[in-house]
Structure formats: C-alpha cells, structure tokens
Amino acid sequence: MDTGFAPERGKVGMWPEGAAYLDGRFMPLAEAKIPITDWGYRRSDVTYDVVSVWDGAFFRLPDHLARFRRARNELRLKPDEDDAAIRAILHELVRRTGLKRAYVAMDCLRARPPKGVPFSPLNARSYLLAFACPYVWLFAPEVIERGIHAIVAKTPRVPPESIDPTVKNFNWGDLTRALFEAADAGADTAILVDRDGFVTEGPGYNVFAIRDGRVVNPDRGALEGITRKSVHELCDELGIALEVRKLPVEELRDADEILFATTAGGVMPVTRLDGRIYGNDRPGPLSARLRERYWARRAEGWHAEPVEYGEG
Amino acid sequence: MDTGFAPERGKVGMWPEGAAYLDGRFMPLAEAKIPITDWGYRRSDVTYDVVSVWDGAFFRLPDHLARFRRARNELRLKPDEDDAAIRAILHELVRRTGLKRAYVAMDCLRARPPKGVPFSPLNARSYLLAFACPYVWLFAPEVIERGIHAIVAKTPRVPPESIDPTVKNFNWGDLTRALFEAADAGADTAILVDRDGFVTEGPGYNVFAIRDGRVVNPDRGALEGITRKSVHELCDELGIALEVRKLPVEELRDADEILFATTAGGVMPVTRLDGRIYGNDRPGPLSARLRERYWARRAEGWHAEPVEYGEG
Numbered sequence: 001m002d003t004g005f006a007p008e009r010g011k012v013g014m015w016p017e018g019a020a021y022l023d024g025r026f027m028p029l030a031e032a033k034i035p036i037t038d039w040g041y042r043r044s045d046v047t048y049d050v051v052s053v054w055d056g057a058f059f060r061l062p063d064h065l066a067r068f069r070r071a072r073n074e075l076r077l078k079p080d081e082d083d084a085a086i087r088a089i090l091h092e093l094v095r096r097t098g099l100k101r102a103y104v105a106m107d108c109l110r111a112r113p114p115k116g117v118p119f120s121p122l123n124a125r126s127y128l129l130a131f132a133c134p135y136v137w138l139f140a141p142e143v144i145e146r147g148i149h150a151i152v153a154k155t156p157r158v159p160p161e162s163i164d165p166t167v168k169n170f171n172w173g174d175l176t177r178a179l180f181e182a183a184d185a186g187a188d189t190a191i192l193v194d195r196d197g198f199v200t201e202g203p204g205y206n207v208f209a210i211r212d213g214r215v216v217n218p219d220r221g222a223l224e225g226i227t228r229k230s231v232h233e234l235c236d237e238l239g240i241a242l243e244v245r246k247l248p249v250e251e252l253r254d255a256d257e258i259l260f261a262t263t264a265g266g267v268m269p270v271t272r273l274d275g276r277i278y279g280n281d282r283p284g285p286l287s288a289r290l291r292e293r294y295w296a297r298r299a300e301g302w303h304a305e306p307v308e309y310g311e312g
Numbered sequence: 313m314d315t316g317f318a319p320e321r322g323k324v325g326m327w328p329e330g331a332a333y334l335d336g337r338f339m340p341l342a343e344a345k346i347p348i349t350d351w352g353y354r355r356s357d358v359t360y361d362v363v364s365v366w367d368g369a370f371f372r373l374p375d376h377l378a379r380f381r382r383a384r385n386e387l388r389l390k391p392d393e394d395d396a397a398i399r400a401i402l403h404e405l406v407r408r409t410g411l412k413r414a415y416v417a418m419d420c421l422r423a424r425p426p427k428g429v430p431f432s433p434l435n436a437r438s439y440l441l442a443f444a445c446p447y448v449w450l451f452a453p454e455v456i457e458r459g460i461h462a463i464v465a466k467t468p469r470v471p472p473e474s475i476d477p478t479v480k481n482f483n484w485g486d487l488t489r490a491l492f493e494a495a496d497a498g499a500d501t502a503i504l505v506d507r508d509g510f511v512t513e514g515p516g517y518n519v520f521a522i523r524d525g526r527v528v529n530p531d532r533g534a535l536e537g538i539t540r541k542s543v544h545e546l547c548d549e550l551g552i553a554l555e556v557r558k559l560p561v562e563e564l565r566d567a568d569e570i571l572f573a574t575t576a577g578g579v580m581p582v583t584r585l586d587g588r589i590y591g592n593d594r595p596g597p598l599s600a601r602l603r604e605r606y607w608a609r610r611a612e613g614w615h616a617e618p619v620e621y622g623e624g
Binding site: 020029107119121139140161171173183 | 346349352356357388430431433443450452468470482486491494495507
C-alpha cells in the first residue's frame with residue numbers, strides 16, 4: 001500500500017489541542033477552516049469517517065479507511081491522496097497532538113465548480129481534510145456509567161433510497177430534529193425509526209436490543225458501524241446469540257436491555273427508553289459484559305495499529 | 313424595524329469579486345471560512361436564504377427575511393443580529409461589491425458546544441454569515457434561452473416528515489444524487505418525486521406543469537419559493553389559471569409545457585424531460601410569456617428595494 005507519500009513531519013505533541021490537515025497542509029485544528037462557498041458545506045456534499053486512538057493505537061484503521069474509500073466512490077469524491085497517504089496523514093496528525101487517546105476524523109468534500117462552468121458536481125474538484133483531537137465522548141463517561149436515557153423520536157429517519165446511511169454523511173437534519181425532541185423530553189438522545197416502524201440508528205451510534213440472552217441488531221437503514229461490527233465479533237467470542245435483521249420498534253421497547261455502539265464512546269448501555277426503566281435503572285448484565293469485554297479487548301491490543309509517534 | 317444597528321461602512325465597490333460578513337466582521341468573500349468542527353458544516357445544522365439584486369435593487373427582501381426568520385426559529389438557531397441588522401448587513405455587503413446584479417446569501421449556522429458540556433444542539437451558540445457576489449445563474453443564460461433539459465430522478469426526495477423542505481437547508485444528499493443521475497443521462501438537471509409519485513422540486517428550484525392553459529404547482533414537499541410566489545402573482549396578473557395542489561409525475565410528463573422558478577435564474581422554461589421533447593424543443597408560449605413578464609416587472613421595480621449604495 002506504500003506509494004512513497006511521506007507527510008512533512010512536525011514535532012511530537014506540538015499541537016495537543018488538536019492538529020488538522022487541510023487541502024495539503026498541516027495546521028493547528030483551531031486554524032482549520034473551509035470556504036463558505038464550498039459545496040461540502042453549502043450542499044453537505046461530503047463524506048467522512050472517524051477512527052479512535054486508545055492508549056497510543058488506532059482501532060481498526062484498515063476498516064475505517066476501506067469504508068471511507070467506498071463512501072468517496074459512491075459520492076464520486078476524488079481527493080489527491082490515496083489510502084496510503086491518508087493513513088500516513090492520520091498517523092502524523094496524532095503524532096503532532098502527542099495524544100494517546102484521540103478522536104481522528106477524515107472528511108472528503110466537494111469544492112465548487114470554477115467560474116463559467118456549469119453548476120454540476122462533476123465540474124468541481126474535491127479535497128481531503130482530517131483532524132485529530134482529544135478523544136470525544138458522544139455521551140459523558142458518567143452518563144455511560146449511569147446508563148443512557150433515550151426516547152424513540154417522532155421524526156422518521158431519512159429513507160436509504162433518498163440518502164444512503166451506509167455512506168457516512170452530514171445530512172443530519174432528521175437526527176438534529178430528533179435530538180431536540182430528546183432534549184425537550186429530558187432525555188440524552190433519540191432513536192430513529194423508519195416509516196415502516198423498524199429501528200434504524202441514533203445520532204452517531206448503532207442500536208442493539210437484547211432479549212432472552214439474544215442480541216438483535218438492525219440489518220438496514222443504518223451506518224455499518226465499525227464498533228457495531230466489533231460488537232458482532234464480541235458476541236461470537238462470548239458465545240452470545242446474535243441476530244442481524246429488521247428490528248420492530250415494539251421489540252426494542254420490550255427488550256430486556258438496550259445497547260448503543262459508536263467510535264466516540266464504545267459500547268454504551270441504555271437504561272431508559274421513553275420513561276420505561278430497564279434493569280432496575282442500571283446497565284443490564286449482557287450490556288455490561290459486552291462493554292467490559294470491548295474495553296478489555298482494546299487494552300489487549302485487539303485490531304490495534306500503534307501510532308507512529310517516532311522521535312520528537 | 314430600526315433597532316439602531318449600523319454596520320461599519322466600507323467603500324462602495326471595494327470588493328467587486330464578493331463581500332462577506334461572518335460572525336460580526338466584514339471581509340472579502342475569498343477570506344470567509346468556517347471552522348471544520350462547527351456543526352453548521354459537521355451536521356449541516358444550518359438554514360439559509362438567498363435574495364437577488366437586479367439593476368441595483370433587492371427583490372422581495374422582506375419576504376426573504378421573513379422566511380429566513382421562520383427557518384431559524386424552526387431550527388432554534390438564534391444569531392445575535394435581528395432582522396433590521398441583517399437587512400442593514402445585506403445592504404452593506406452589496407455596497408461593498410458595488411454590484412448592480414448580485415446573488416446575496418445569508419446563513420445561520422450552529423457552532424458547537426464548548427468543552428465539557430453535553431453534546432446537545434441546545435448547548436451550542438449559533439451565528440450569522442452572509443455574502444454578496446456577482447449574480448449566480450443556476451443554469452447558464454444560454455441554457456435557459458435554449459430551454460432546460462431535465463430528467464425525473466430515480467432518487468426520491470427526502471420526506472418532509474424527516475427534513476422539512478420549507479426550512480431551506482443544505483441537506484442536499486438526495487439532490488446531489490439526482491444531479492449525478494442527470495449528468496449521467498446527459499441532462500442539465502433532475503426533478504425529484506416523493507415516494508407516492510408526486511412531484512416535489514429540483515436542486516434549487518420549484519417546478520410547474522402547464523396543460524391546456526392552466527399552470528399547476530405542487531403544494532407540498534418543496535420549498536415555498538419566493539420566485540414561485542412571484543409566478544403565482546404573475547399568473548393572477550395575466551389571467552392565467554393556477555392550481556396549487558399535488559402534481560402526479562405522470563401529469564408532469566403529459567404537460568404541454570414545464571417551467572422552473574428560482575432566485576438564481578428567475579423563470580426558466582424546460583424543453584425536454586427524459587428525452588420527451590416539448591414545444592418543438594423551444595420554450596412554450598405560456599412559459600415564454602411568464603418569463604418575459606417576470607423580467608419586465610422586475611425592470612419596472614416590482615417588489616424592489618433599492619440598495620443603499622450611498623456615498624463612496
């Protein structure tokens with residue numbers, strides 16, 4: 001995979017608040033800005049991915065790079081950098097932060113057609129940006145410890161036929177609306193259902209229902225999450241039955257336990273849904289076991305790729 | 313409406329390529345950039361509006377300001393500037409370009425929650441940005457003259473229950489997908505239909521069907537366009553029957569004429585749809601009449617608010 005691309009090396013830990021790479025150049029995250037006329041902003045014509053670094057190692061970086069590549073291809077976004085270059089850039093970004101636990105995002109967005117050329121996305125170049133910053137918890141650690149409080153949103157998830165959720169995107173209009181519903185109800189977040197009543201996902205995470213010792217996870221209408229995939233593997237390791245199929249929202253409500261999974265927080269138990277209390281308001285046994293196992297496996301170096309911090 | 317807000321005045325025509333206002337400051341458009349971590353980009357958590365300036369006057373500025381205000385309220389975006397301030401800023405922006413024909417955009421976007429605060433949109437401030445630049449033609453004038461070639465997209469429009477199209481937004485995932493369909497078919501653009509087979513809108517414009525002397529315009533699933541509203545008024549002035557109701561896509565296909573309306577191009581006749589040729593490949597009589605009347609009325613100062621260019 002080595003095309004010989006070698007990013008300019010900066011000092012280890014020079015930008016602990018965050019480091020960015022934008023259109024060919026490294027800079028502190030706070031300086032990374034995009035033109036207000038670029039379609040990546042103005043039409044949300046962009047895809048992205050996020051990988052975590054924990055204890056000095058990337059988690060499943062090849063999986064993230066492959067998903068990011070597939071998404072770029074789907075949206076016909078073609079940055080100058082290939083996978084080898086992106087990988088090298090991400091390592092360099094984390095080096096420059098010096099962080100051992102980091103949130104590392106990569107975006108590929110469309111600029112805009114030059115003057116005098118028809119306003120078609122075919123006529124606009126696209127470019128890469130990426131950044132590393134201190135690890136982001138989608139929910140505060142104490143909320144994950146306590147158990148997340150969720151609602152089922154009234155806002156239905158955008159259908160995959162309109163916008164494909166497996167191509168990670170910023171078209172968050174429905175997700176943001178759902179978050180306001182959650183805030184108004186005093187909950188932490190909201191799960192979105194499709195128009196046929198099947199569970200899809202929440203803003204930034206996949207959803208699992210656990211009933212009678214079996215884990216059920218929607219097979220469509222949601223991002224094919226890397227942490228989700230990790231939960232599937234953990235179920236296999238632990239001998240827990242897993243069903244990947246349509247999940248009616250009633251089945252979610254009637255579950256024994258509910259679980260979320262995301263790069264920005266890992267495996268996260270839910271204790272309340274629309275006011276119903278699960279597991280006596282504490283993370284249920286299988287949820288707790290999966291969460292524990294997830295972090296234990298990561299501590300063991302599972303799917304890990306050590307960051308090339310190298311010399312200062 | 314005057315709250316006494318007076319933007320700092322620059323020289324008339326100092327930035328003919330484009331002038332921007334971002335978070336309290338004026339600058340050349342090319343310098344206007346937003347942080348890559350702001351949710352306005354990262355979650356497309358933003359609303360916007362666009363008003364045109366033609367021959368030195370805004371067109372229906374109060375309508376645009378009112379729609380923009382309603383959209384901000386729907387998305388709970390609260391910039392520091394009120395309508396009077398926004399109006400003054402837009403005038404100042406056009407002054408600084410010195411342009412007599414301009415495209416003037418205003419966005420209100422969400423920043424992001426400060427460190428250590430839950431990741432809810434309730435916890436993030438929002439801010440205004442705006443810019444003026446040379447008038448933008450969504451389709452080149454020669455394409456409008458020739459007549460637009462469109463297709464009906466296979467990609468269905470995102471349903472209003474998920475993302476409300478009357479709240480002008482950048483969640484363009486479906487629209488961009490449709491534009492690629494159009495490009496692949498050698499067409500200029502694509503009209504999107506909802507999942508029940510009713511016409512909604514295209515990327516950046518409203519759609520009208522004309523049959524037997526009657527103009528039909530969808531009543532839902534689309535932006536309530538200001539140029540659309542102007543077409544309604546022109547129908548009234550010209551004594552043309554107008555029906556605002558559900559428009560089945562078959563009825564659009566079987567129309568005598570098809571028409572688009574947008575701020576960035578005005579009233580625009582269509583001559584081809586999925587290879588069907590309308591009006592012998594020339595703009596039809598009612599389309600041509602409405603287009604002519606639109607520009608004639610604008611030249612007369614219809615709904616016009618002269619830009620306050622003032623002294624140099």
